[in-house]
Amino acid sequence: MRGLFYSLSLLLILFNTTFSNSKVTSTEEYARNAWGNLETAEVTTRKVNENLFLLYGLGGNIAVSKGNDGVLIVDSQIPIIFPKIMKAIKKLSDDKIIYTINTHWHWDHSDGNLVLDSDETKIISHSNARENMQKGGLINMGTTILNQEPYPKSALPVITHENGMSLYFNDEKIDLLHFGPAHTTGDTVIYFTNQNAIHLGDVFFSNSYPFIDVDNGGSLSGMINYLEKIVLVIDKDTIVMPGHGEISSISDIKETIEMLKTVKNRILMSIENNQSLEEIISSNITKDFDKKYNTLLLRDTFIDRAYASLK
Numbered sequence: 001m002r003g004l005f006y007s008l009s010l011l012l013i014l015f016n017t018t019f020s021n022s023k024v025t026s027t028e029e030y031a032r033n034a035w036g037n038l039e040t041a042e043v044t045t046r047k048v049n050e051n052l053f054l055l056y057g058l059g060g061n062i063a064v065s066k067g068n069d070g071v072l073i074v075d076s077q078i079p080i081i082f083p084k085i086m087k088a089i090k091k092l093s094d095d096k097i098i099y100t101i102n103t104h105w106h107w108d109h110s111d112g113n114l115v116l117d118s119d120e121t122k123i124i125s126h127s128n129a130r131e132n133m134q135k136g137g138l139i140n141m142g143t144t145i146l147n148q149e150p151y152p153k154s155a156l157p158v159i160t161h162e163n164g165m166s167l168y169f170n171d172e173k174i175d176l177l178h179f180g181p182a183h184t185t186g187d188t189v190i191y192f193t194n195q196n197a198i199h200l201g202d203v204f205f206s207n208s209y210p211f212i213d214v215d216n217g218g219s220l221s222g223m224i225n226y227l228e229k230i231v232l233v234i235d236k237d238t239i240v241m242p243g244h245g246e247i248s249s250i251s252d253i254k255e256t257i258e259m260l261k262t263v264k265n266r267i268l269m270s271i272e273n274n275q276s277l278e279e280i281i282s283s284n285i286t287k288d289f290d291k292k293y294n295t296l297l298l299r300d301t302f303i304d305r306a307y308a309s310l311k
């Protein structure tokens, strides 16, 4: 997996140094450029807890809950790796996937819905995420714009929520939480209350600047607000499963909040001083954070989207 991060980073470096006009590309083309040979990618399974696992493959980390009621998964990655995801799930449990929760509408978390057995599993998401999946749309990453195709009915959630909901499944209360616009307008975080573990989707990347889908309603201030609300729900022992990256803890979230607040203030000050985006990017305003965060999503993309959100 680490290798995948590096290849994605390298690709983003290429995009960022060319910094030409943004071009629209398909999600598949993007994935092939970013992750290399998709056909040979492997899935790795991390044990989070007795009945909870995290699968790494191509795209957002997949949480798997198994138990008396069957299997529940969080996110579905992309179709090309899905047979290997299924194999990894089958190794954990022979039971059916009763529920699939999508943390948000982005392709690298939800395109796997296209190959899920819709007779077997009920897909759940925030209502805005479902609307985005149904319509499809452009995801502006600053230097690259991805075109996500609309999903057919069979790949769409059949249960939605507006401000959160709970499932009683596998002998625990599973809270689906939503705190307003952040990475997108339809982010759901999933809190497994008995196991004290939370899947944060793309509201939180471990050790990377976040991506903010500003053109579809995401915002930097929303990201900060959302993370601050999460910190109030969890505690120092909570196992934090990020959308991308390694398992983390509340202290990592708190550190990210401080970084985001600092960068936000710096960009606001630069805007007040009439600095252009190019001037802000070349003035190294994130210098003290780059060593830790300039990894998966690169600095220039982050600043580009943060600036668009604050301007």
Ligand SMILES: [Zn+2]
Binding pocket: 104, 106, 183, 202
């Ligand atoms: Zn995303």
